[in-house]
Amino acid sequence: MPLPFLTADRAFETADDVALPFDDRDRWRRPYRPGPWRVGAAALALLLASYVLFAAVIIALTGSVSEAGTVFGCSLVVIAAALRLLRVGVWVSDRGLRHVGFLRTRTLPWERVLAVRTVQQPVRWLGLPRTVQGEALTVVRRDAPGEAVPLLTTHGADFLARPEAFDRAADAVEAWASENRRG
Template sequence: MPLPFLTADRAFDGETEDVVLPFHDRQRWRRPYRPGPPRVGLAALVLLLASFVLAAAVIIAATTSVTGAWIWFGVALLMIAGALRGLRIGVWVSSAGLRHVTFFATRTTAWAQVGTLRLVQQPVRWMGLPRTVQGQALVLEARSGRGASSRADGPVVLLSTHDADFLGRPASFDRASDTVEAWADEYRTAAAGR
């Protein structure tokens, strides 16, 4: 079974490192990097726990209360939905713009609204937790305070060296940030020419 989210940066393997925008169908939203091992491992663990909850729901339905079984079936569905949403967290690009997906929200910014994308050294959240450490971050500043931030109080951190996708993988962070910047450069220029 093909898993396209695992092959997102296949163009960077081997001899094709000079390929910046390797995708032929640029209308489709795609993440320009692979999800990190902590993110995939946590999702796998939650899905494993959901399978046990589903088995428990079947046993409860066969032995006692159907109502209780439906409750546990709902809990398992919430766990599955949470694991799948956790795998979608990150930055997605297409010819339409840049999409920043978090667990509870998705913000899309058209390329014409992307002000600047830059790498900065700053305190970043470690694995999305409140604890911060010094690291690098790819920061988006939308034009006129609109777009990805939907607030005028400052830039939005899209990627960092200490999030669940790049923890312990600095080369992957560099490739991902370069790729997002390359998409922005190409499509901002095209949007400005219109």
């Protein structure tokens, strides 16, 4: 029985860590799999949410429904944050490049993309303020040719200690960019 979150892998072996197939090019898709750090953090957040939900039930059974509602609301916030954490990353389609952050999503049409390239530079380690030397996949926009915005890094939650997965993801995004850039 195929699982719904694995159906995009039907053309590939599940042991391979390759980009998703391009069946429907108008649909937004992430050309790489979420990394173990991202999935682990989301799993821990969902585990915490289950304990908070259980606490809400116990509080409701003891008679304080308003406090149970507050605790239940907190658990919903934790669940929403875990799901958003799983969506963070770079998504591509025929329409453009979408950089999904935890709080903000930016979409850049291919017409506005000047270049997508991999560069050696100091990168943030797991999104924290500490920087280390690594590689970053950057995008240069036509309206700001001197400014390169990092999309993916070798020390992010998706690619930490997985340099070959970063190379495949960078190659996939660069391929989308070279195929779809117009003008």
